[in-house]
Amino acid sequence: MIKVMRFLFLILIGTLTFSCVNHSSEFIPLSVIAKHTNGLEYVGMNSCIECHPQIVASHLQTSHYNTSKPFRFELIEEAFIPNNNLLSFGNGDLIKFTQKERAAFQEGYLNQSENPVFKKSMDLIIGSGNKIGRSFLNWEDTSLFQLQGSHFSPLNQWINSPGYTSALSPMRPIFPRCLECHTTYARPENPSSATQNNRYVKNQIIYGIDCQRCHGEVVKHVNYQRKNRLDTVGKYITRYANFSQDQRISMCALCHSGTGQESSIKSFSFQAGDELTEFISTNYKTPSSNKLDVHANQVGLLMASMCFQKSKKMDCMTCHDPHKTERGMEVKFNNICISCHQGIKHNQNTTLKTPNLSDCISCHMPLENSKTMKLELEKENLQPVKVRSHLIGINPNLTSE
Numbered sequence: 001m002i003k004v005m006r007f008l009f010l011i012l013i014g015t016l017t018f019s020c021v022n023h024s025s026e027f028i029p030l031s032v033i034a035k036h037t038n039g040l041e042y043v044g045m046n047s048c049i050e051c052h053p054q055i056v057a058s059h060l061q062t063s064h065y066n067t068s069k070p071f072r073f074e075l076i077e078e079a080f081i082p083n084n085n086l087l088s089f090g091n092g093d094l095i096k097f098t099q100k101e102r103a104a105f106q107e108g109y110l111n112q113s114e115n116p117v118f119k120k121s122m123d124l125i126i127g128s129g130n131k132i133g134r135s136f137l138n139w140e141d142t143s144l145f146q147l148q149g150s151h152f153s154p155l156n157q158w159i160n161s162p163g164y165t166s167a168l169s170p171m172r173p174i175f176p177r178c179l180e181c182h183t184t185y186a187r188p189e190n191p192s193s194a195t196q197n198n199r200y201v202k203n204q205i206i207y208g209i210d211c212q213r214c215h216g217e218v219v220k221h222v223n224y225q226r227k228n229r230l231d232t233v234g235k236y237i238t239r240y241a242n243f244s245q246d247q248r249i250s251m252c253a254l255c256h257s258g259t260g261q262e263s264s265i266k267s268f269s270f271q272a273g274d275e276l277t278e279f280i281s282t283n284y285k286t287p288s289s290n291k292l293d294v295h296a297n298q299v300g301l302l303m304a305s306m307c308f309q310k311s312k313k314m315d316c317m318t319c320h321d322p323h324k325t326e327r328g329m330e331v332k333f334n335n336i337c338i339s340c341h342q343g344i345k346h347n348q349n350t351t352l353k354t355p356n357l358s359d360c361i362s363c364h365m366p367l368e369n370s371k372t373m374k375l376e377l378e379k380e381n382l383q384p385v386k387v388r389s390h391l392i393g394i395n396p397n398l399t400s401e
Helices: 002-025 053-059 176-182 211-215 219-227 245-256 298-303 330-340 360-364
Strands: 068-070 086-088 094-100 103-109 118-121 124-126 133-140 143-146 149-152 157-160 183-188 200-207 367-378 381-388
Touching: 068 200, 086 157, 118 133, 157 367, 176 183, 176 245, 183 211, 245 298, 330 360
Parallel strands: none
Antiparallel strands: 068 124, 086 094, 094 103, 103 118, 124 133, 133 143, 133 149, 149 157, 183 200, 367 381
């Protein structure tokens, strides 16, 4: 009886093995959709869906993934409403936002002139639109520029793009450092050029932040897992569990520590696992928090916090899951605070401005005005954007004796 059972077991194992091999061979070979100048091949997220459907589906909804994409009219259709398609400046200049056959344009007029001095198509969208809004880029042959008109989602209003003067201005070129934070990869037209410019290979841009932006080379990983479906331990893939604290922080600091100063190494050279300071001269490790802006350097503010300085393991992913949309999830973040600060009692002589003792972030990570990110919602009137401070601490302005 035992021999029969062993025989049947061997047949079952053989059948499963044969079945897995056959199943793997039915997969369509990976298609390379872009290739980094360092040789890294990008294959898109379809290959990730095979084994990680829930993670991919969740990530597709995040601001990271939706931070850039080719223009689609349905994404901003609500902005094109009657009597709302003008951006006027104090000197009489204006921009008209027009659309035709699902394409959209920005037309510039000097001092209320009847004829436009330019008409530029809105070819790419920058920004998810979830919090602030979206900006728009224009292709001039292979050169990429930012258009002056942006859309402010909360008020469904056209505004002057941050950084532009309050008058009709030349378009700003988009250099690789901009796209390094808004795309997974954008291949320059001339990779060997000694100076960086705004010319790119159009079909070699991976829009949004997809899996490979953080997990690097995946071709060998995907091919192995397809052939070894029963091996549930991922092989040949970047694993953050193996990173040091500095390596984990560096990955987020690339885009959440300000622009910094480029080193001699070109944009997109930094890869997961590298130390950021080897690629960009940045002050995100500066302990003096009064020079760090809440918009430009969340990582620097976190590192200046006592919570971080007293922890050997804390990093951005202690609180954030980059695969999920977390906007409005204050309860989750408060619970994370409480998990490390159980039994904390507030000073009985202090009256908290928030009565909810479980609302940690309102007092210890308040919304603050950005010094660098300001929007012109009215003519020649800049209003700072409020951003959640990542300097975790006791804020005397939010308590009263």
